[in-house]
Amino acid sequence: MSEYDFDVLYLGSGHGAFDGAGPLAASGKKVGVIESDMIGGTCPNYGCNAKITLDTPVVLQRMAERMQGIVSGSITINWSELVAHKQAVIKPLPTNIGSNLKQTGVTIIHGHGKFIDPHSITVAGKTYTAENIVIATGRRPHHLDIPGTELAHDSRAFMDLKTLPKRIGILGSGYISMEFATIANAAGAEVSVFMHADKALREFHQPFVKAVMADMTKRGVKFIPSADVQALKQTAQGIAIQYGDHQEQQVDWVLDATGRIPNDDQIGLEAAGVTFSQRGIPVDDHLRTNVPNIFASGDVLDKPQPKLTPTATFESYYLYQLLSGQTTEPIDYPAIPSTVYTTPRIAKVGVTPEEAADGDYQVVRNHIPDDWYHQTDQETMGDSILIFDRDHHLVGATEFSAQAEDAINTLLPAIVFHFSKQQMWQMAHIFPSESAAAWHKIR
Numbered sequence: 001m002s003e004y005d006f007d008v009l010y011l012g013s014g015h016g017a018f019d020g021a022g023p024l025a026a027s028g029k030k031v032g033v034i035e036s037d038m039i040g041g042t043c044p045n046y047g048c049n050a051k052i053t054l055d056t057p058v059v060l061q062r063m064a065e066r067m068q069g070i071v072s073g074s075i076t077i078n079w080s081e082l083v084a085h086k087q088a089v090i091k092p093l094p095t096n097i098g099s100n101l102k103q104t105g106v107t108i109i110h111g112h113g114k115f116i117d118p119h120s121i122t123v124a125g126k127t128y129t130a131e132n133i134v135i136a137t138g139r140r141p142h143h144l145d146i147p148g149t150e151l152a153h154d155s156r157a158f159m160d161l162k163t164l165p166k167r168i169g170i171l172g173s174g175y176i177s178m179e180f181a182t183i184a185n186a187a188g189a190e191v192s193v194f195m196h197a198d199k200a201l202r203e204f205h206q207p208f209v210k211a212v213m214a215d216m217t218k219r220g221v222k223f224i225p226s227a228d229v230q231a232l233k234q235t236a237q238g239i240a241i242q243y244g245d246h247q248e249q250q251v252d253w254v255l256d257a258t259g260r261i262p263n264d265d266q267i268g269l270e271a272a273g274v275t276f277s278q279r280g281i282p283v284d285d286h287l288r289t290n291v292p293n294i295f296a297s298g299d300v301l302d303k304p305q306p307k308l309t310p311t312a313t314f315e316s317y318y319l320y321q322l323l324s325g326q327t328t329e330p331i332d333y334p335a336i337p338s339t340v341y342t343t344p345r346i347a348k349v350g351v352t353p354e355e356a357a358d359g360d361y362q363v364v365r366n367h368i369p370d371d372w373y374h375q376t377d378q379e380t381m382g383d384s385i386l387i388f389d390r391d392h393h394l395v396g397a398t399e400f401s402a403q404a405e406d407a408i409n410t411l412l413p414a415i416v417f418h419f420s421k422q423q424m425w426q427m428a429h430i431f432p433s434e435s436a437a438a439w440h441k442i443r
Helices: 015-026 042-046 048-066 079-090 093-104 155-159 175-186 206-218 309-323 404-416 421-425 434-440
Strands: 006-011 031-035 107-110 113-117 120-123 126-135 139-141 167-171 190-194 222-224 229-235 238-243 247-251 253-256 260-262 294-296 338-340 345-350 362-367 383-388 394-401
Touching: 006 015, 015 031, 015 093, 015 126, 015 309, 031 126, 042 048, 042 079, 042 093, 042 155, 048 079, 048 155, 048 175, 093 107, 113 126, 126 309, 155 175, 155 253, 167 175, 167 238, 167 247, 175 190, 175 206, 175 253, 175 338, 190 238, 206 222, 206 345, 206 394, 238 253, 338 404, 345 404, 383 404, 394 404, 404 434
Parallel strands: 006 031, 006 126, 031 107, 126 294, 167 190, 167 253, 190 222
Antiparallel strands: 113 120, 120 126, 139 260, 229 238, 238 247, 338 345, 345 394, 362 383, 383 394
């Protein structure tokens, strides 16, 4: 009999945990999962799933707008009904994820877990031990350190708003800021984005970002570059955002979208001897921390890979393979795509246009509205950049368009598996479709 309660104990239940914990338990390992909040973590409960539900009517609204003359009438978003719909969609998810874990044999422990030594975690006064422990605690919203910061709200609060404020100020210009600015603007709010610097979405191709920002500006979103927000102040008119050189703007509600920070500072890592910092937990190429039996996965990591759901899912499944004895190889990350869900979208994967400019690559540019398929819904915006190596292997793609995320997803196999031109022709896609339109461009 093992001297430990579990073979593997996960601290956290998000994608960095549950995508691997279930298969690991099904393989015969005794597995436990500790969760202090909702089972499933951020993404299913108040992240990706909730966000895309709020975004769906915006996509419909934009399509109807493009098709005016063929269809008639405008689409108005009923915010309170939309939020209720969002809640109905995501409410079953933690129960469903928990049930799936339990069916594979995973023990779920509710409460805040804290290390007391490298093999032990205490929850509500009870100690649980494990041969191996996986830290998958994710990240939480950053709060700007300024006077009045308590007047600002995070992304979870935005997605739970029962009534949409008339004037919304958003601090930051990353994924969350740009996506929620798009949604709030489409739903009728006056939106002002207070940018930290002079560029938004720095990880994405800037000409595409500027095109999306220009469209948002045309729709009424106000961008304030290098705003240098200094304070928030409650006033009779609402909340004053004080910024720049003694400038001020009144809003009714403030979203702090200045980033996310790792949940590594309140789980007793010092007691376990695990190294960590404000950037997260460093790991080796087997996702092992400096303590041999403690691993980490997901957004809590200090890593160069994008902190996204697909990354966490890949890491979680890798740890399942490693801890079940199916592999001893180091993790080998694939090309990981990323998308910002503005409307139009911006998506990318692999070698970027900026990287290609300094290397031996072939760069192919396409204007999306020139493609007949995208003329069916009268798209007027969009471009793609495809990057090939000297042997015509696709190594990178970036696009902004109404369906950029689907186009980039379609191209992933060609990049991940290094398809030759002949292999590209072996793929027969349903026609007509977005996939067929995207694949045609790389053959």
